[in-house]
Amino acid sequence: MTYVVTEACVRCKYTDCVAVCPVECFHEGPNFLVINPEGCIDCGVCVPECPVGAIYAEDELPAGQEAFIALNAELAAVWPPIAEAREPLADAERWAEVADKRAFLDTAGAAPPA
Template sequence: MTYVVTENCIRCKYTDCVDVCPVDCFHEGPNFLVIDPEECIDCSLCVPECPVEAIYAEGDLPTEFADFHAINADLAKRWPIIATSHEPLPEAERWAELEGKRQFLDAGSFVDA
């Protein structure tokens, strides 16, 4: 089983979860993080670290987020690994409270400027 990052992370990108991951399974995109299901060891350490409650065990994914398992798997192949935390996106606090953010997921390449 793996853990899955869902919609709540979009346009927030808090990275508290990254520091506790023992296998560096997180990948970073422009405005979202994903978990590589092939690297995740199901330790659950990341779950309580996420301030927006965006991470679920794949078996506990709410129905409305079921497709995020495939989204995580696909984007993990394209985005670079993130192994250390950094500041969230500038307007993360405002976006953290919003629901229905799926249309704002930027699946493009992440380039650290």
């Protein structure tokens, strides 16, 4: 099992989770973070740190968020790791309560779909 960053992170990119991760398994894209399932040790310390509640255990994902399992793995393979907390996106507070944000996910740097 691994932990998964879900849609709530899109356009927020708070990095409180990164600051507590003991194995540096987070990777950073333009407006989203992902967890590398190969590096995640399933400790769960990141879950309570996320101010928007975007991180779930793989087997506890909310309905409709299952696609983020593969998306985290795919993007972690191409996005650079992030090991230190940074400022959230400038308009993160405005986006924190917005639902259905997947269409706003910027996957720049990822390989185009096959």
